[in-house]
Amino acid sequence: MENNMSIVFDAKSQNESLARMVVSAFLTELDPTLEEINDVKTAVSEAVTNSIIHGYGEKPGKVFMKCNLKKDSMQDDSILQIEIKDEGVGIEDIEKAKEPLYTTKPELERSGMGFMFMEMFMDNIHIESEKNVGTTVFMTKKIKDNKNKSR
Helix, strand or coil, X not given: CEEEEEEEEECCCCHHHHHHHHHHHHHHHHCCCHHHHHHHHHHHHHHHHHHHHHHHXXXXXXXXXXXXXXXXXXXXXXXXXXXXXXXXXXXXXXXXXXXXXXCCCHXXXXXXXXXXXXXXXXXXXXXXXXXXXXXXXXXXXXXXXXXXXXX
């Protein structure tokens, strides 16, 4: 079993909630726990917010979100892969950007915890970025398939 979805939206803060809703709706076929849904929604929210605030700043742009669900052939779980991409300014030093409390926008009262939250709530995250080309955040999470289990 495999399922794919992609969406493109304007880099506007009001679309962050759209991304959260879309990814949670995409997961419903697995009957995930509330905790799993909240973990994924939080990670997506952080990645999308980073694209909007840090990738584009005040400039217009697009955020690209792709999701893929694959059945883990070894277990009763599925693997959720999420890709959040922008075509913004890029990240000069990814390792520095991943440090807790580091932010390039202190004047906007940014906490600098976005990547840390993504790492906490997802099983794996990988970041690719190129200056003036953009940033892509790849995240994966194992989701228990509860749909066919008796409760």
